Amino acid sequence: MHGRRVGIIGASSTRFGERYDASLIELAWEAFREAVREANVEPRDIGFTVVSNFGSWSSELLPAVSVSEALGLSAGSLRVEAACSSGSAAVKIAHDVISSGQAEVVLALGVEKMKESPNPSVMELIGRAGNYFWEFENFGLTFPGYYALYATAYMNRYGAREEDLCEVAVKNHHYGSMNERAQFRNRITVEKCMSSQYVAWPLKLYDCSPITDGAAAVILASEDFIRAHGGEATWIRGIGAATGTSNLSRRADFLGLEASRRAASEAYARAGMDPGRAVHSLDVAEVHDCFTIAEVMAYEDLGFAERGRGVELAREHQTYKGGLIPVNLDGGLKAKGHPIAATGESMIAELHHQLLGRVGGERQADIRNGAALAHNVGGTGHYAYVTILSLGREGE
């Protein structure tokens, strides 16, 4: 690595869910207010702003400008979009702007108002976020359908059962029930999940993440700034990104996401971690569980389990606290909610607080190695971003 080291000095997520009480700008402000307070900086300290927003359902076409103004920011800004991984893409860009020396402090802020979508519907708009030309008009597939293809392939090849997928939902609702900002705070059982209605076989209602309003903010700074400024920080150890084919028909298989594997490989290399041993170096992970099958595939794509054995982690409760590696202690996309372009910042905010021991209570992971990983997918592996954080500054 040639650039400067970059740390996170403040982060926050709003309450996720139905947020008819707040406009897009007000949601942004909610997340920002807490993040600047934790960072102990002023809006004038922020030298660049990256806003992630998918926003096809929004009438506010220049969210980065409207958000900047509401937050009192006048430095350069832009919006980034990488589908459901937009938030991690924003953090990567914020990192690179600082690492290159172009700014000392950068805000990455994701915000999404999905509940007030005009026509076409959110479901149609998300469906278009595959390859519109090849897949939307012709197949009529929307996202539950895409992930159902993965679930059936995985079940067929590896003998996973619907009950195993439900275990992921049960875990994520378990942790969501303890997260006061989660969209769903009800605990569920495998039986309840199994008896929920089918959305796209074999995926049922409880296998699917919801439509969500919310915002999340991450404030990053250069090592120089952090040293001069004082206060605690977590550090960006490595980021990996990859782009997959937009045509599902060209995927080699439906058993995992190739883009996730490539992004993870790059992130581990940059962080100086052995991919085969990484799971033992991480204290906690956030993975992209837009559907329960996605979390199982992520276990394998990230090297937490061998191919075909991710389902065992779910079955054996190895991704609860006390298991091999705790995953989605905030409830994940499934229970915390999934405001498309704010999800990445929300994952990274959670890990920042986990590493610093600021989550507290039953959701707090044991921090031994001082390292954590966020895995954020756009589309069905159209994009993948993997971000590794650590308490120490070591690394490449």
Place this chain on the structure above:
Amino acid sequence: MHGRRVGIIGASSTRFGERYDASLIELAWEAFREAVREANVEPRDIGFTVVSNFGSWSSELLPAVSVSEALGLSAGSLRVEAACSSGSAAVKIAHDVISSGQAEVVLALGVEKMKESPNPSVMELIGRAGNYFWEFENFGLTFPGYYALYATAYMNRYGAREEDLCEVAVKNHHYGSMNERAQFRNRITVEKCMSSQYVAWPLKLYDCSPITDGAAAVILASEDFIRAHGGEATWIRGIGAATGTSNLSRRADFLGLEASRRAASEAYARAGMDPGRAVHSLDVAEVHDCFTIAEVMAYEDLGFAERGRGVELAREHQTYKGGLIPVNLDGGLKAKGHPIAATGESMIAELHHQLLGRVGGERQADIRNGAALAHNVGGTGHYAYVTILSLGREGE
């Protein structure tokens, strides 16, 4: 500056205009094909891809994925949006990704298909790209209306006449007529401009840039890569960016764009140029002439003329070749066309070729100082990006 130096090794714009002959992806391919040929690299050399696309009029919701696949790129990617300055924002991000050491070669590609917009119309969608909440629903303003406010204020304060604004259009059509890829290749006269119909008084048809399809690509690389790879390059000397208020009612005046002034100041400082003398250090400039009044204000905001005297540059033909500084030798947004998020890359591609003497013919500027500037505005000063290129690697 802490990061690595970054150069441009290849760039291209497609033919701009009505491009019903090509899809969004085919336009992207046209621009990319020429840029990789000039850069003499392979798709596999590209370590990150930044796609700029406004795209509210597009059914392809993940343009960065679809474009990456069509171009044979599988590295990380994302889309950036900064309204009409999206293209310059993409080049800034590409620069920072390389400068930080995260990649050696990065593609910034802008593409826009505006002619096939569904409802709502392109004009309405562009109109929303102010502050939707405060200005679109309430005022019903679209962009010619916004810039007419600037034109009337400027005319009133500084005694500019409609004929003076028309001089900008005459110049840009003059150079557009020599650019085989320009949307408009007809030369016009002040009389013809003056007799064209009013769009929003005092702006007439010939004061306005058109609705355009097109794409442009810029391939950037690290100094290490360029030295090892060989071939000619131009260098990023400095980039400035600023965000202005999204509420026109909060602008201090309507005589210039504060964001442009701040972005220019930052770019000059990074390039080590004295703002008051910069016009004498630059061989050629591209400025954001979405309307003729915008080019006049840009002369002042960039320090080419004092406040209130930009109109004299137009009146005295000082921005033709042989004058104080040649501006928009490719025809500008006015005549070359303005495919929103591709305009920035197109400006920077033009300057890259100007500095290397590859434009040739009557449009080729005299290159003496080896420096050039691109000024790209989003909205009505909601965003501003200023990019300074040079033939040498000197700078900060």
